[in-house]
Amino acid sequence: MVLTPAPTAETPLSARGLTVSYGEKPAVFSVDATFPAQSMSAIIGPNGAGKSTFLKASLGIIPRLSGDVSVFGTPVEKARHRIAYVPQRASVDWDFPTTVIDVVQMGLYRKVGLLGRLSGQMTHRARACLDRVGMSDFGDRQIGQLSGGQQQRVFLARALAQDADLYLLDEPFAGVDAATERAIVDVLKLLKAEGKSVVAVHHDLSTVREYFDHVFLINVRRVAEGSVTTAFTTENLNATYGGRLAATHMAKLGGVAS
Amino acid sequence: MTPLVDALLLQSGYNAALVAIGAALLGFSTGATGTFLFLRKRALVSDATAHATLPGVGLAFICMVSLGGDGRNLIGLMLGSAVTATVGLMIVEWISRRTRLAEDAAIGAVLGSFFGLGVVLLTMIQTMSAGRQAGLEGFLLGATAGMLFQDAVVIAIGGVLAVFATWVLRRPMTLVAFDAEYAAAMGYDVRKIDLMMMGIVMVITVVGLKLVGLILIVAMLIIPPVAARFWTDRSNRLIWIAGFIGAVSGYLGAALSASAPAMPTGPLIVLTAATVFFFSLLFAPERGIAAAVVRQRRFQARVHRRQGLLALARQEPIREPFTLRLLSREGLIRPDGVPTETGRAKASKVARDERRWDIARKVHQDAGLTGRYDGLTPIEEIFTPDEIQDFDRQIGPPVAVGALYDGG
Numbered sequence: 001m002v003l004t005p006a007p008t009a010e011t012p013l014s015a016r017g018l019t020v021s022y023g024e025k026p027a028v029f030s031v032d033a034t035f036p037a038q039s040m041s042a043i044i045g046p047n048g049a050g051k052s053t054f055l056k057a058s059l060g061i062i063p064r065l066s067g068d069v070s071v072f073g074t075p076v077e078k079a080r081h082r083i084a085y086v087p088q089r090a091s092v093d094w095d096f097p098t099t100v101i102d103v104v105q106m107g108l109y110r111k112v113g114l115l116g117r118l119s120g121q122m123t124h125r126a127r128a129c130l131d132r133v134g135m136s137d138f139g140d141r142q143i144g145q146l147s148g149g150q151q152q153r154v155f156l157a158r159a160l161a162q163d164a165d166l167y168l169l170d171e172p173f174a175g176v177d178a179a180t181e182r183a184i185v186d187v188l189k190l191l192k193a194e195g196k197s198v199v200a201v202h203h204d205l206s207t208v209r210e211y212f213d214h215v216f217l218i219n220v221r222r223v224a225e226g227s228v229t230t231a232f233t234t235e236n237l238n239a240t241y242g243g244r245l246a247a248t249h250m251a252k253l254g255g256v257a258s
Numbered sequence: 259m260t261p262l263v264d265a266l267l268l269q270s271g272y273n274a275a276l277v278a279i280g281a282a283l284l285g286f287s288t289g290a291t292g293t294f295l296f297l298r299k300r301a302l303v304s305d306a307t308a309h310a311t312l313p314g315v316g317l318a319f320i321c322m323v324s325l326g327g328d329g330r331n332l333i334g335l336m337l338g339s340a341v342t343a344t345v346g347l348m349i350v351e352w353i354s355r356r357t358r359l360a361e362d363a364a365i366g367a368v369l370g371s372f373f374g375l376g377v378v379l380l381t382m383i384q385t386m387s388a389g390r391q392a393g394l395e396g397f398l399l400g401a402t403a404g405m406l407f408q409d410a411v412v413i414a415i416g417g418v419l420a421v422f423a424t425w426v427l428r429r430p431m432t433l434v435a436f437d438a439e440y441a442a443a444m445g446y447d448v449r450k451i452d453l454m455m456m457g458i459v460m461v462i463t464v465v466g467l468k469l470v471g472l473i474l475i476v477a478m479l480i481i482p483p484v485a486a487r488f489w490t491d492r493s494n495r496l497i498w499i500a501g502f503i504g505a506v507s508g509y510l511g512a513a514l515s516a517s518a519p520a521m522p523t524g525p526l527i528v529l530t531a532a533t534v535f536f537f538s539l540l541f542a543p544e545r546g547i548a549a550a551v552v553r554q555r556r557f558q559a560r561v562h563r564r565q566g567l568l569a570l571a572r573q574e575p576i577r578e579p580f581t582l583r584l585l586s587r588e589g590l591i592r593p594d595g596v597p598t599e600t601g602r603a604k605a606s607k608v609a610r611d612e613r614r615w616d617i618a619r620k621v622h623q624d625a626g627l628t629g630r631y632d633g634l635t636p637i638e639e640i641f642t643p644d645e646i647q648d649f650d651r652q653i654g655p656p657v658a659v660g661a662l663y664d665g666g
Contacts, residue, residue: 056439059442059443060442060443061439061442061443077445080443080444080445081445083443085439085440085443085444087437087439087440087443091437091439092436092437093299093436096297096435096436096493097297097487097490097491097492097493097496098432098436098491098492098493099491099492102492102493102494103436106429106432106433106436106437106440109429109430109433109444110444110445112429114426114427114429114430115426134642134643134644135642137642138642142491147622147640147641148622149622149645150642158440162444168443177621177622177645178621178648179621179642179644179645179648180645182644183644
């Protein structure tokens with residue numbers, strides 16, 4: 001196991017002793033994690049392993065029982081303007097009276113403030129973000145008229161509008177079509193090329209190698225973390241999934257080092 | 259009709275005019291502020307708040323009388339009701355946050371106990387010898403008979419403050435109503451925003467007590483935004499449309515009650531709002547029931563047109579008279595059933611669209627999207643260009659229409 005280095009101003013996200021509990025059953029227990037800068041990291045683990053909980057608690061969306069989270073070397077509360085979050089699609093009511101462009105502009109609310117006007121420049125920026133995810137013709141649709149993949153793209157465009165340095169995504173590829181998955185991956189890789197950091201909760205083990213540089217394996221406790229080549233191993237996966245992955249499944253993962 | 263026309267033109271006397279203007283102002287502010295209650299799906303919290311005002315009315319009366327003042331001073335009664343409404347609100351919030359009880363249970367418990375306490379206090383006041391206690395029960399259903407100019411001013415000021423606060427907080431409140439987790443991740447304090455929203459609602463509830471009463475004020479908060487929802491798909495317009503509906507209902511309802519003797523104002527305002535709601539439900543474009551019927555008829559025509567064109571592409575005979583009439587009316591077939599030039603062109607386009615849709619249904623198991631396969635909507639309107647390219651790759655090279663459909 002690698003000793004996690006102390007967070008510096010370059011470390012986009014690191015947690016120390018993070019514990020979250022629903023009732024008296026910890027969902028995440030005393031987790032240390034450090035995610036590297038300018039890379040794409042995956043949070044991997046079985047259902048109920050606390051992947052989303054870890055992400056939400058890091059952001060302070062759900063309260064943590066103990067632990068510290070730092071973002072670029074400062075407490076997360078002071079670095080919110082540098083973070084963009086892409087929640088799970090299922091977390092909102094898609095019949096809400098709002099259009100695609102309105103949702104993207106929500107990403108600008110912090111910059112505009114309470115009384116500021118959403119100027120033409122801001123709208124232009126929102127349109128540009130929509131264009132980056134291939135949805136520029138959909139700006140005026142009511143959001144309920146979109147497919148699952150399109151809804152996910154709108155959430156990504158909203159995060160892009162925030163112009164953050166760290167992007168946190170909760171299962172961005174869950175229930176989306178292949179074209180959307182490709183579009184999202186392209187955008188994320190471009191973000192990385194621009195020097196941003198991406199951390200995503202990810203459930204599809206077969207694409208880890210293709211999409212990500214760094215993995216963090218969790219099952220309530222931290223199991224392993226490191227670069228894909230060193231940490232994404234059969235041994236670590238077995239330790240994370242507790243034998244729930246069949247040998248054939250493992251074989252399908254191809255490049256997994258044994 | 260003349261009394262109603264007089265009332266509508268504010269010619270039914272000073273008191274009636276005051277009530278109509280006050281009701282319109284109140285309606286606008288309850289509609290606008292109620293919008294976020296509706297969007298946040300917490301409509302019934304306002305019911306608890308409203309019922310929790312009653313003990314405050316009673317306590318304020320007792321305090322003011324025992325201090326030797328006028329027990330019916332409106333400002334004093336409003337302050338008292340604001341205090342107990344806030345207490346009730348905090349208890350609802352506390353119960354649903356700190357215990358395992360759901361919010362509806364907390365609402366039920368608080369609403370009942372505070373209302374019970376209020377009724378007990380009002381009954382005690384009836385037996386008090388001091389003070390002119392008559393009229394306090396008007397806070398239950400509203401009483402407009404003795405409305406003073408200063409009451410209208412209070413409503414105007416309170417209403418303007420509530421609408422202004424709603425306008426200032428519209429972005430955070432929209433964000434919290436749509437996606438509370440995202441709002442929290444951006445650093446908004448969701449609990450504080452919720453409390454501010456309920457605070458605004460509490461203020462407007464207290465302001466409206468005198469006019470429509472605590473039982474019906476909830477309707478003034480909820481019916482206008484629900485009706486407005488039929489007319490727009492954008493939350494920022496919803497606020498103003500709801501305000502407008504509230505204002506019209508307030509004004510019309512007050513005029514109606516002034517035009518006939520002994521008609522209660524609050525209930526008439528609420529019934530007017532309910533009429534607007536039913537009208538919207540029936541006749542709103544897009545979301546209304548009539549629009550749905552029309553859409554259904556058009557959909558039927560689309561299906562028949564599509565099936566007819568597909569039959570042409572497959573060179574199969576068309577037997578259904580409705581389909582034949584439709585196609586010939588649109589110049590797609592000649593009276594003898596042979597396709598025209600346009601008909602052939604459209605048939606081959608439809609056949610290609612159909613093949614793309616076949617792939618689309620395989621790729622997207624998502625019923626919400628492929629469910630809109632209605633025959634007329636070109637696939638370009640539903641899917642992005644890169645998605646369609648993806649379908650075309652799977653279709654492979656163009657196939658002669660006859661060959662593709664061999665064997666069905």
